[in-house]
Amino acid sequence: MPKIKSDDIRPQRRDPAATRKKLLTAARREFAQNGLAGARVDEIAARAGVNKQLVYHYFGDKDALYLAVLEWVYEEIRTQERKLNLEGLPPERAIKKLIESSFDHLAAHPDFIVLLNDENRGGARHVRGSRKLEAMHSPLVSMVSHILADGVRAGVFRKSINAVHLYISIAGLSYFFFSNTPTLSAIFGKDLSSPSERRARRKHVVDLVMQSLRP
Amino acid sequence: MPKIKSDDIRPQRRDPAATRKKLLTAARREFAQNGLAGARVDEIAARAGVNKQLVYHYFGDKDALYLAVLEWVYEEIRTQERKLNLEGLPPERAIKKLIESSFDHLAAHPDFIVLLNDENRGGARHVRGSRKLEAMHSPLVSMVSHILADGVRAGVFRKSINAVHLYISIAGLSYFFFSNTPTLSAIFGKDLSSPSERRARRKHVVDLVMQSLRP
Amino acid sequence: MPKIKSDDIRPQRRDPAATRKKLLTAARREFAQNGLAGARVDEIAARAGVNKQLVYHYFGDKDALYLAVLEWVYEEIRTQERKLNLEGLPPERAIKKLIESSFDHLAAHPDFIVLLNDENRGGARHVRGSRKLEAMHSPLVSMVSHILADGVRAGVFRKSINAVHLYISIAGLSYFFFSNTPTLSAIFGKDLSSPSERRARRKHVVDLVMQSLRP
Amino acid sequence: MPKIKSDDIRPQRRDPAATRKKLLTAARREFAQNGLAGARVDEIAARAGVNKQLVYHYFGDKDALYLAVLEWVYEEIRTQERKLNLEGLPPERAIKKLIESSFDHLAAHPDFIVLLNDENRGGARHVRGSRKLEAMHSPLVSMVSHILADGVRAGVFRKSINAVHLYISIAGLSYFFFSNTPTLSAIFGKDLSSPSERRARRKHVVDLVMQSLRP
């Protein structure tokens, strides 16, 4: 929406919120492409089209900017999870929807993986120090727990499946595929990044998990 | 083979092979800890206890050293795979052994994951350029293919399971757990790196895959 | 004078004189602690609790602010000198009082020294450019001159003592002690900043000068 | 002395000791002129005519370089003190020589003062952390102590003069004159840096101290 002030030709001058967002977006790309150590503050500022000093003005330093990006992508995931609405669904449909949306989210946001990799190498140093992330509990584990119980009761799922590990498995089956596509493609001599391969993978993951849950 | 040179008091002076190995070991640690961009050539030389220039002497440059490390860890995996001897086993035992040894290898060599992450972010640029890696085909995919066929014939596995994707799934279920332990632990508020959690995970992965293969 | 503006809760909003003074006080501390080059305009504004831009509003730039601080401390000294009232005293009492008050002033205002050091390194560039300081002649040199003459006439002081140099000596004997306390303490392995050491120094300075004036 | 190696046209290539010394000399000038905070590492390297990185190679960082300079000037002073040979002299000649050489050393090395000023503002942080300086005790205080005792015994000095404070006074009477010449000149409207003024000051200092010691 254009600003009302008609005599201001230059767009968005003095718009702190917009500047912050531009920096954050640029940082997300740069960190995803080059990692924490490989990312360049200069480049982030250039991508955002603002002065380099503003990185420090708004975020403090490179690490704090990295954390802000992490908080952003985690928030995206939580938002997506909240939108799932699995409560009303029959157990099998619920799990299937969860698997699919988990796969689709990674497909749509491939940078999430690459941003997390650095964080994991560093022992989750930023995540552990974040108040914001501490408050962002995922509702999914307990939801999965309930769905599993419902499924067992309904006789469609086998017993003694650990909800935390199932959640990790669902994530991992998609995550590894996306994160390691380049080396897997090179090793197998087959481009796994094509749409058809991606569809095949999605189907395989859904099948694998669903079949494994049968009583 | 002991060195004859009697007047050389300090051990391993002028021992090219040993120096090369020391550099490689040091590089593996440094790259695993700090990534490709974050690793320091100075630090690698210091860890190896040799002069920095020898990195260039033996390997050419930092990227070539990184590739040498990648080739090393891939070779380790292939060696482990060759040792598996799945041929004689009944299908179910064979797959189970494959899953377990896949998990155990990552548990024993956690740096493999972290070394590959950078390579994947970079589009597998080093791997794709390597003659050596090209020659190191994994025998496992075709082996899995045969095992699956045998299992279907014996009536213990269901049909239409893709061997490549099953292989990727087996790897991914362990890989993701190990690679994301720090952030998962932080998010779940539960230390997943403990031996008991690790055992539980191993069991879960074996169960998940085995159950999914049932007809 | 209390402000009338009734709806203004925070005190001293829009109080130019107070803001100026707060800036000056903050600048004095910051310059004393970090020198001209080491002082930070940001820090000065923060210490003063006002916006950084006001430094430029009120003083022009960092150098002008530094000069304002110098003028302030010089004015303090002149004020103290004017309060001395040496005229009526017998020559020996007058000199003694001068020495003591010179020592005491430095003891009370240790930042004076440190502020002047930078100015001296820079060739007194600010002081020489200041109209205000030009007008602030010290009355003391001519006063010392008269006291010396009186003392000689009264037979209590020896002849041919240069008033300017005596003034410099009186200042220097205290100045050096205060300015170099940290390094002298480190070198002598003895804390010269303690009250007892300070008292001893004061006595020594008075004695030294007084004894040297004897005929 | 020219290097023997005749075929080496470029002078002093690969001469670590010379490089170190050039850096140290350049640093001394730069620190003296601009202080610790005001000095520029770039400028020091440029003055030395070597690559900036060598500052870090040889000294570690800017602070360590500053300490190296401090150690150098202190060593100069100790060397000069050792050369004094006051032992054989009669007490009055000994003290006079000490005053004069103290004055002359500062006249010859005016940067000593300015280098110390920053160190004192910083609470002697570098000096206190230096092993080297800890070992460089000045022999002068105990020497002054003995001279004073000899003078009292010989009836040429009065009693109860503290050696440490006399040493500080002798230093301070010269130090303050040199350190504050610019502002004193500006305030007194008289150039105190001229040779004649310097001679007058030297005489005054010697007189003042010597007269103060009379019984």
Next chain:
DNA sequence: AATGAATGAGTTTTCATTCAT
């Protein structure tokens, strides 16, 4: 009068790499 955003030039330090011995 007062504020916070924005800037450009600079400042220390780092780093992969090459040179000379």
Next chain:
DNA sequence: TATGAATGAAAACTCATTCAT
């Protein structure tokens, strides 16, 4: 083969100052 000196480019971060409101 091995070493330490030397380099140039670039990195993160800082800072005095100005702009827009």
